[in-house]
Amino acid sequence: MSNKNTLEFAQQLDAEDPLKEYADKFHFPKIKGEKAIYFTGNSLGLQPKNAKEYVDEIMTDWAELAVEGHFQAEKPWWDYHERFAEKLSKVVGAKPSEVTVMNTLTVNLHLMMVSFYRPSGKRYKIICEEKAFPSDQYMISSQVRVHGLDPKDAIVELKKREGEQHLRTEDVVQKIKEVGEECALVLIGGVNYYSGQVLDMKTITKAGKDVGAFVGWDLAHAAGNVELRLHDWEVDFAAWCSYKYMNSGPGNASGCFIHEKYHGRKDIPRFEGWWGHNKERRFVMEPEFQPEPDANAWQISNAPILAMAPYLASLELFEEVGMPALIKKRNKIVSYLEFILQETAQEVQADFEIITPEDQAERGTQLSVFLHGQGKELFNYLMDNGVITDWREPNVIRLAPAPFYCSYEDMYRFGQVLKSYFV
Ligand SMILES: *Cc1c(COP(=O)(O)O)cnc(C)c1O
Secondary structure, eight states, X not given: OOOOOSHHHHHHHHHHOTTGGGGGGEEOOEETTEEOEXXXXXXXXXXXXXXXXXXXXXHHHHHHHGGXXXXXXXXXXXXXXXGTHHHHHHHHTOOGGGEEEESOHHHHHHHHHHHHOOOBTTBOEEEEETTOOHHHHHHHHHHHHHTTOOHHHHEEEEOOOTTOSSOOHHHHHHHHHHHGGGEEEEEEESBOTTTOBBOOHHHHHHHHHHTTXXXXXXXTTTTTTSOOOTXXXXXXXXXXXXXXXXXXXXXXXXXEEEOGGGTTOTTSOOOOOGGGBOGGGGGGTOSSOOBOSSGGGGOOSOOOHHHHHHHHHHHHHHHHHOHHHHHHHHHHHHHHHHHHHHHHHHHHTOOEEEOSOSSGGGBOSOEEXXXXXXXXXXXXXXXXXXXXXEEETTTXXXXXXXXXXXOHHHHHHHHHHHHHHHO
């Protein structure tokens, strides 16, 4: 069936959408009193309506039970973080024992580097992507300096070919081979935040393992967006924030994956705290650290329960729908958006260059669009007319129609607003 740029066609797609009732399970922001068309679920996911109930439950437990809430609450606080593992493991393709929720993303990547970036002798280099998300750049550079090394020497950046918008897998693999036994760690974003490219994590992980390096992934833009098989790909570690596609609320806790082969290993160092101590004996307050037998050994502090409650609420929806159904709708709605962009560009004679890969295997929910010749006025115009997008200098807009709550009609209406800017 070929796409049509009409309201009837978009509404027909919505009528056939098995996830159509989910939009109603989220709060949408309003612009001039109207429900906005929301394209920024890649930056901050919408609030699930059940989140408030989860937060209220904690507030009530705190009011009525106070300290006893640690053990007497319906969802006791002392092991609250363990409630995430089962549901989250399905989102990232892991065993429940390999997943834990704690801290925030950059903090977790730092903690993972304590365990998995241990330069020694000539093996001290880190391979990362060029123009990585700034926090990742600062994190990697500061880690290198903590070890007394020079970032200019120790950090090897993967570069795109001249004139190309994406990294080629073969070039990444080649670079890893080249750095070879000097490579201590490969640490890259699984989905590039700027272009929306999904990297071939399986192949790249294997290439890193083959030269004897550790391989970790920053999954900020991947978790809840693309298919992940962290356990099977033998990824060593990964971390992701939960407030983007996972709809957990601003600045909320990060998920962390540590492959089971490192659980219980004494030769893998770690920064430790009481929440990683054997939970049966946590309150005995013994001087010697006894790690939990799984990813929870990397826990440090008691969990921020109030903050984490909305994440649990959101995971309930992920559990209900499952990644395969989300990915199916994602592919369809992103293709429809791509079609609308192409049609509109033709109608108004504008040059919109989609810099995200065309191949569905290499992209997730986000389309990044280079608006040649257009300035920030276009972004402002969209916002004034009910469309929330994300602007990156010099003139790229990022559009992420999250399959949980965006409709095909939203895509059609966006096309009409975009067109009205030009005519
Ligand atoms: C969003 C994002 C972050 C954010 O890090 P925080 O520690 O949660 O502030 C880090 N890295 C990447 C690649 C991101 O997309």
